[in-house]
Amino acid sequence: MQGKKIQQERLFINFQLSEYVPADNFYRQLSQILDLRFLYKSTAYYYGSEGQKSIDPVVFMKLMLVGYLENLTSDRRIIRTSRMRMDILFFLGYDLDEEFPWHSTLSRTRKLYGEDQFVALFKQVLKLCIDHGLISGKRQAVDSALIRANASINKMVEKQVMADASIYSQELSDNIDEEIAGQEKLIRKDNRGSTKRAPASNESHYSPSDPDARITMKPGKPMGLYYRSQVSVDTASHLITYIGAFPGNAADNVSLAKILERIVGNMQEHNIQVKEILADTGYSSGEAMRSLADHNIEGYIPNIASYKKDRLEEGFIYDLENDRYTCKNGVHATFRCYEKLSKNKKLQRKIYRTSPEDCMNCPIKSMCVNYMGTRRIKHSLDKPLYDQMHKRMNSDKAKLFKKLRSSTVEPVIGSLINYTGMGRINTKGIKQANKCMIMAAIAYNLKKLLKYKVELCLNGLTLL
Template sequence: MQGKKHYQEKFFTNFQLSDRVPADNIYRKLKDILDLRFLYEATAKYYGKDGQKSIDPVVFFKLLLVGYLENQPSDRRIVNMAAMRLDILYFIGYDIDEELPWHSTLSRTRQLYDEDVFNTLFKQVLKQCIDKGMLTGKRQAVDSVYVKANAAMDSIREKAIMDDAVDFTRQLKEEDSSDDRPDRPEKPTNTAPKRNNATRASTTDPDARMSVKPGKITRLNYLGQLSVDTGSYIITSIGAFHADKKDSQCLEAVLDKIDSNIKGYGLTTEEIIADANYSSSSALETLISRGITGYIPNTGTYKQERTGFTYDEDNDRYLCDQGNALKFIGYKEHHGISKTYMSKRSDCKNCPARKTCIGKASYKTLTNSLKRPLFDEMHKRMSESYGRQMMIVRQSTVEPVIGNLIEYLGMRKVNTIGIKLANKCMIMAGIAYNLKKLLKYGINGSWQALIMLYGKPDYSIANIIT
């Protein structure tokens, strides 16, 4: 007999959210393992004793987590989504007839709390991973990614014009009652210099920087830096930097974050793996001063031997195969302080080897870093079998994590203004990622149980790769 459903809305019904949320639902599991009561004490200093009650700090952070877990960082859409989802309501502790916080409350509260509160939450989740034996902290893979800023390229103006506009507005206010008006600033001409971060900035988000990847268009971005434990794929540090900074300039700050996050739990980083963008004399010296072994390929400009050139140590110059000299002309910043050697134009003009040596250039230059022994040592380390395998480990560890954050955890673009808020957004994306790893670990069972069944794992390079 054919069934036919008749629906009539009830005025009264017996209903419990906990009965409607399945046992294997991600938010039900998070509610069981995530204890955020410490946030009440951590955020108490931001509130007075009088006035209206604010949003519950625990609810605030849970709603932010929902946004990243659902790949939807828009505050407005987070609240709209929560209103329609029983599992999210159960997670944040709201009933179906309770009014949710206004979306602008999320934005204001995000600005209210300092970065320390977000870092504290990150460390608490990381501690849960450490307590379960998920990571050792010994080896970290470091990498970076451009994260689109909440500003368009159309908002870019020359800094001098922006300053003139501010002065002009101030003068108008000061002389508003006067008949004499200051002359308007001249309009910018169409012959403006090439766009760069030194002379131009966004009026929407001055902290954003123009940057571009090969084959892509120029955008206003932030630079996300993160480190991943190679044994567990857990993020041990994450944060925002200005997009015009080199990776090598950020390495020391990344190491500080790693230490701050894991050292308090008795873990020590012994090895760092990174790509050639992190190679510089200052970066290598930082690793040595911290007692960390680095696996960072030298940049393409590094040459172990300079084919066709012999160094004359007594006269501090290079001699080419044709008998011409490249004399020392000074120092320059090139992956650290480097010495520059240059030939005479007249020597190269009629040289028979000119085409293969300098091509269309007028002279030959060579650069030698003052810290060349550091690069020589790194070249030797990376030429060995273990060093080559470390590059495979890096590629198979940190790059998939970045892809996961960008594609599925809302880190393609920040929805805030300013580097401080961008940093909070990236920290929350890292927390969401680590929580998913923590839940997956619980599903797959304890690593200690696997060790009991199959013995202690072999940490040889062959097994690291597999």
């Protein structure tokens, strides 16, 4: 006989939420391993002793976590989803009929709390992973990804407009009516112009809604306003050991020194010494290699393209003892002077040159010397470090590490973008972007940790 379900709502039911959330539920397990009570103490100074009660800091952080675990990028959707899910209600400590915080409370509290609260939670989860033996920490793979900012490139304005606006404001207070009209015209004209064409550069334009976002161009990505997420992943477990927000136009090799400091700091808190760093060519620079040497870390970073075309291929051999180059015809290019690089006056390189008399009778002179009849060779002050790296990168170990790097950090970044709410930054400013990235990394690490615990349980090695 065909059954037919008749809907009949009951006014009173005997219901206990904990009975309906199974023991192997993700959020039930998460509530067992995650202790957020430290937030009551660490966030106490954000609140006064009187007035209306705030959202519970633990509930706020749990709601943030739910957002990234469920790949929800809007605060409204976090509240809406949490209300509908019994396991999330249990995780939050709410009952079915309990009133939820208003969605705007989430964004206000996120702005109120400093980055240190989010970093503290990241470190706590990292500690949990280390305590479970998941992170070896010795070898880290580093990479970056561009994350779209919550601002439009078409709404950028010329920086000059701001200066004009401040003049306008000053003159308004001075009651100079005629000049006010002139300035108004200028501003309107500039605003119209900026919406019609793409801004020229970060130097001339900025986004009023998110001044920290930067115009960035990358092959395969549309030109837009981005932040750059720098991620470090443990190669043994694929867990994230560091994540941070940088300006979209900040080059990887410039950021590496800061990234290393944070990775080493995070690991040293657990007496783990980072021994090897794997990264791509974008991280290659003299400064980056000096920073690796300072931390006593062996880097596996392919040298910049200009190094590959080094003098060896052109038949020049460097003599360290005499500090000079020798060409295949035995002519020496000796050290002449230091040259400052135009972009960064601190950086210098060495200039070596042959004498015109030595090259005068050479058969390949036309292909080698400049208009003055000499061969000029530029040489980075960090050449010994580049040479060392070149030698290391030609080893069999380095070839294995190249594959290991791409199979470790790239899938992790893909997961962060596609499954843990990091596809787009939904806040404004680099500090808020940093909080979003940290939360996405926490959600990723927690998923990995709980998956590991489930695997252990299935293998009968431990109980959940």
